[in-house]
Amino acid sequence: MPTGIKDKVVILGMGCSRFGERWDASPEDLMVEAYGEAMADAGIDPKQLDAAWFSTHMSDVGTGRGGLPLSIALRLPNIGVTRVENFCAGGTEAVRGAAYAVASGACDIALALGVEKLKDTGYGGLPVATVGTLVPQWYPNAVAPANFAQLATAYRRKHRVDADTLKRAIAHVSVKSHANGAKNAKAHLRKPITEEQVLAAPIIAEPLGLFDCCGVSDGAAAVIVTRPDIARALGKRDLVAFKALQLSTSNGWEMHSSQWDGSYFHTTRIAAKRAYEEAGIHAPRNEVSMLEVHDCFSVTELVTMEDLYLSPEGGAVKDVMDGVFDADGRIPCQIDGGLKCFGHPVGASGVRMLYEMYLQLQHRAGARQLPDPRIGLTHNLGGQPSQNVASVTIVGGLRA
């Protein structure tokens, strides 16, 4: 195993725009909002940036292609800007590029910024994507809710959970995230909801109802990374360092063989194991203080708890109902509201997750600040259960 990036890269500054239906803002405005906050937080001048990584997914409907949109919007000093796209995990992919650049010594300071402008399509939900010339000729005209809803049917069958029990458990996932999001001024959805509301909501894709689906939002998030020695030289204390950053990508095994049972994320399990190894975490349920997972749908969050080895196999329903992942639970999850309520501007979400971990570790999370978080984990997923990109990032304080 390579030595990895543990404690080699720290966060110099972060910023995040308000997420939501930003009828007032174009992607350029959202980028400026996140970048401005991050630069102010870092306390550096643009000339100190050596390179940038830029994540946006739906280039056709939002921001455009290549590195130009970022460089032009921020008037960067002609540094290299690399656009990355890895479905909904693109935000973490941008962070990965910037972190690797810093860890390798190729750059001293690097920027990663994710943005998505989804609300210029004229309709709700994710935009209809194009997928090349062969896939549309055989693949169903699939939509995200129905792709992820299939987790529920497979999970029920595997663990012999009846439909009502699972429906109530995933309802609790959403109720918890709404309670958290209500405390976040930057969140898209800020109204607490009840279990009754969730259960009574119209069905989008069996068995997922309206409140089982995350918000589709406009937004941007940015992180500036550097090496610990540079951060200290710039006067930074209480450094938040990367302990691990791992990515796993499907190769078609889940999609095409008959071996995967459809109830879990093969890639998340691989990325989690690698990340725990890189970070030196042996008992995640005891060592992880808090997490932001890719809760694009309530059922995704539930099964992910098992894939991250925080709940035992088949034990997520009980853990969720026991409140293990509630704000006052043993491992608070989606403290900022998550994709569900903070919102899901696709290319920005991975960076947004990191933003919450950073604020919590620096005790700057305001009304939703947790008492004493030590280790934060983000799980950023792109694609769908049978074919996806999964990333696990672990961050924590760095002793001087």
Add this chain to the structure above:
Amino acid sequence: MLGIVGYGAYIPRLRLSRKAVVQANAWYAPQFAAKAKGTRAFANWDEDSITMAVAAARDCLGSGADRARVRGLYLASCTVPFVERSNAGIVGEALLLDETIDAIDITGSQRAALSAVTLALAKAQSAGAQLVLAADLRQARAASAQELEFGDAAAALLLGTEGVIAEYLGGATLSIDFVDHFRSSDAEVDYAWEERWVRDEGVGKLMPRAIGAALADAGIGAAAVDHFIFPSTIAKLDAQLAGACGIRTDAVVDNLQGRIGDAGTAHALLMLAHTLERAKPGQLILVSQFGSGAQALLFRVTEAALAKASSAAAAGASPAVRPVKGVGAWLERGVEETSYTKFLAFRQQLILERGMRGEQDKKTALSTLYRHRRSILGFVAGRCSITGEVHFPPSRISYTPGAPALDTQEPYPLSERQGTVLSWSAEYLSYYPSPPQYYGQVDFDGGGRVLMEFVDVSKGDIESGTRVEMVFRIKDVDERRGFVRYFWKATPVRAPAAAKE
């Protein structure tokens, strides 16, 4: 001996209640009150004459790998989707027929199917078995008599010299430009002349000439005919014609008007397929049809017709003597539909709001389609010759964990294999012509997994573990350019071949 060596049929699952139609249109067309009886078959939104013809052919041929014996293909229809692009060619790809055979579209008249049978019989003498398919999906105006009388269906007949179950005895044709109705190439519906004139001057005078000539050709007396097939939407015209020709009225075959409606070009062969399911050895069948003239063919049922069906499970078995399902099973498989607007919407006669998600361009890259046509039209996967793992679509490198092998996959058809639903959902978000859209992962018997659309399903039909079989359907319609994209979908196994025994 020359004659019929196999037969099959297909009737869509949806059966529109005529009462629902008549009641909806009563304010405008009260004259149809007496026709508010029974049902008519209508195609699902993703069916057309090509997909129905494929279904009938599969009913005839069975799941056996023995399709190489089919040495000619004829598709008779007056409602083929393409004016240029061989419709029969698409059917041949879907059936994985040998690509060296001729696949021919025959169209232009209601008796095109009988014309195809005549051609096929001539060719089958020396060139091997010939497959005749007939299918129609006829459009009619809302609140017209035709809307109530027509029905969508398809039939298949395999003609050859080995394993003959109904020997061809003779036939006769009249090609006469008697225009009872017509439809120009850019028109949506037929333009028909007065029914009484058609009955008296057309059917009444031309059909007896053709039938008499066919009987003379076969050397058979009219009274000897046991099954008289003559499709017509005019009530009791079949019995009148039988009487005029000297054929016993008890020989008149039920035209299925009460449950299915008239399937146009396909109807005589549909009735023939229904008759063959029940006919006894030695019986004489006269099949006739009217359209731009008249035609009649005579067959005698042989002892071989009694042979047991080669069940769908017996892959590779010799000639399928009986259909996999047959008209009887298709009749029982119907579900009554009382939503008249669904019928109108499926036929583009009622334009429903689609929302912006319905605006997506469905342009097909024809070069991509050609490269992958065996996968897309024939549903051929790739099976790794080392591990046996099945991949769809086929790929150069196999996914086998830890041991990806290069160029080891061999063609492996999935269309005749059944599978089991692993996971599924039914979604209301996207634009789908018949919401909700059901799709999910299907694990095939023998390996392979494909994310597939489920069709012909009602609430509760699909669950993890549900057994499914494959059907060839329209995948998408490119309305802007007039192109139709086809692929395979899964439907619950409802009437396994074994149940017929």
